[in-house]
Amino acid sequence: MGKKASSRFDGPVVPGPPSFGDMRILFLHSGDRVPSARFRALPVARRLRQAGHRCTLASSFPQKYDYFPWLGFRPSQALKRIVRFAHLVLARLRRYDVVVLDRELFDNPTVAMEERFRKAVKRLILDVDDGIFLRYPEKFARLAQMADHVVAGNRFLADKARTYNECVSVIPTCIELDDYPQRSPDDGAQSPIIIGWIGTHANVPYLAIVAPALRRLAQRHRIELRIVASSADPLQDLDLQGVPFRFVPWQGEHEVREILQFHIGLMPLPADQQWTRYKCGLKLLQYMAVGLPAVASPVGVNAEIVQHGMNGYLATTVTEWEEALAALIVDPEKRLQLGTEARRTVKSRYSVEVNLARYLEVFQAPST
Structure with missing residues (x-):
């Protein structure tokens, strides 16, 4: 039905400070723990405020995918509607x-x-960072049609949106680099090598793609698989026999600290699932932002973010995963080289600072 929500009330509406900015912008976001808000609406609003625009943050309460156990699921959904009526x-x-x-x-x-x-509003922008149309196709069609403009997190989402609206822009999910310090270079003597994965517990099963390679590597190298997620339950179904691993409960305020402890980042995705094709590569960008080399499946936007052998590696077969990871495990200079280029990629193409002008262009365009 949904996740349990924290009962802490931090306010569904956060008005921006008075200023003489050019625009007044209302962000109807999903909640500060939801990735679409954390990495799109909230950092963009923060940057726009710094530029002098007046931004109001209107959060779902409880957060969109949460509910209050003490209140119950249905009453929690009713509360969300009441809060949205207030925003209206x-x-x-x-x-x-x-x-x-x-x-x-x-x-x-x-x-x-x-x-x-x-x-009720002059100009409505729909911001999409995932394949929500796979669950509610008719709803997505209506939302895209009624919007003045659709902002899509990648070209695959944009292609779908253009079915219903010709005013579509691609603006990738971005990283606020100020929040992601560059990782210190390895001294070459550190052991074991930490191969890390961070994400939602629902995506933990994707690690089955790389598990055979990790089992082989664990026989020859001192490695540790570090998994950062909200629940360890899905790990019971993974065959990690012989692979030393550690589970770390995900906490938003500590996720960058956890990523900084990795030596190598993982982003395996199945190629035969529609949903994965539309993902925006968030965890991959998080690894790259701190200067980590990553190995990823060439699915969807991953194949555009990673330039194989330059800022990371792409792998499909078990042998490819094993060879890519082995190359990074044994060579700290290679990790540094690819990691440095990875952070440069994020800074030049996937940072909030670089993409802010594109948001402004969309927001300031005349409505048709």
Whole structure:
């Protein structure tokens, strides 16, 4: 039904400070623990405020995919609707120049609330970072049609959005580099080599793709598989026999610290699942942002982010995974070389600072 939510109330609406900025922008986001908000709406709003624009952050409460156990699932969903009605009143009173919709308001097939916002605002931007249309195709079609502009996290999402709206821009999921310090170079004597993965517990099963290579490598090298996720339950179904591994519970405030302890990052994805094709490569970008070399499946946008042998490695077969990881395990200079180029890639193409102008261009375009 959904995840349990924290009962801590940090306010569903956070008005920006008064300023003489050019625009008033309302961000309808999913919650500060939801990746689409954490890596798109919130850092963009922060940068826009610094530039003098007036931004209001309106969060789902409880957060979009959460519920309060003490209140119950259905009452929690009703509370979300009440909070969004309050945001609707706010939108009508303040007459924002732009309203940015993070994916959708509710994780269900309904569109009635979004239609109310459409009638109340001057310009509506739909921001999409995942294949939400695979769950609710009719809903996505309606949202894309009613939006003045769709911002897609990659070209695969953009192609789908253009089926319903010709005003589509690709702006990748970005990293706020100020939050990701560059990792210190290895001294060559560190052991074991930590091969790390970070993500949602629902995606832990993807590690089965690389597990055979890790089992082989563990016979020849001192390695440790480090898994950072919200739950360890999916690990029971992985065959990691002979692979030393450590599970670390995910905490948002500590995730960068955990990534900095890795020597190598992993992003395996199955090629035969539709959902993975539309992912925006977030964990890959997180590794690269701190200067980590990563090995990833060439699925979806991963094949565009990673330039094989220059800023990371791409691998499909067990042999390819084994060879790529082995090359990095034994060669600290190679890890440094690829990691340095990886961070340079993020800085030049996938940082919030670089892509902010593209958001402004979309926000300031005249509505048709």
